[in-house]
Amino acid sequence: MDGLEDSIMSGLWMAGMGHGMHGAGGQSAASSARAISAENLARESQEGIRELRHQVERLSLLNQALWELIRDKAGLTDADLSRMAEEIDMRDGKADGKMDGGAVTCPTCHRVSNAKHYKCMYCGELFAKPAFG
Ligand SMILES: [Zn+2]
Numbered sequence: 001m002d003g004l005e006d007s008i009m010s011g012l013w014m015a016g017m018g019h020g021m022h023g024a025g026g027q028s029a030a031s032s033a034r035a036i037s038a039e040n041l042a043r044e045s046q047e048g049i050r051e052l053r054h055q056v057e058r059l060s061l062l063n064q065a066l067w068e069l070i071r072d073k074a075g076l077t078d079a080d081l082s083r084m085a086e087e088i089d090m091r092d093g094k095a096d097g098k099m100d101g102g103a104v105t106c107p108t109c110h111r112v113s114n115a116k117h118y119k120c121m122y123c124g125e126l127f128a129k130p131a132f133g
Pocket of ligand 1: 106107108109110111120121122123124125
């Protein structure tokens with residue numbers, strides 16, 4: 001009887017150990033899968049940034065080429081371009097070197113809309129429109 005009991009207990013203990021070891025192995029596999037997934041995400045992010053940088057550089061080049069072509073054909077100057085850029089920058093009421101005005105609080109309902117819509121998305125109140133919008 002004792003022999004059988006010992007054998008059963010030993011079997012259960014071994015099964016427990018086996019399960020425990022399997023569990024630990026599973027955790028290790030899960031954490032290495034997470035590490036691989038994080039590595040892939042980092043690599044994809046880097047590739048995305050590289051692609052965006054390439055596009056920005058290409059657009060900057062084309063933008064410069066377009067400006068120089070128009071400037072020379074139309075007899076404009078770099079000062080004309082600066083003035084126009086400042087005027088466009090100020091269309092959203094902020095001299096921040098960007099076109100997008102971001103969020104604007106509605107004077108009527110006091111909720112926040114995007115300034116580029118020129119209209120409150122909640123109550124329809126019209127915001128001040130830029131001269132060249
Ligand atoms: Zn409103």
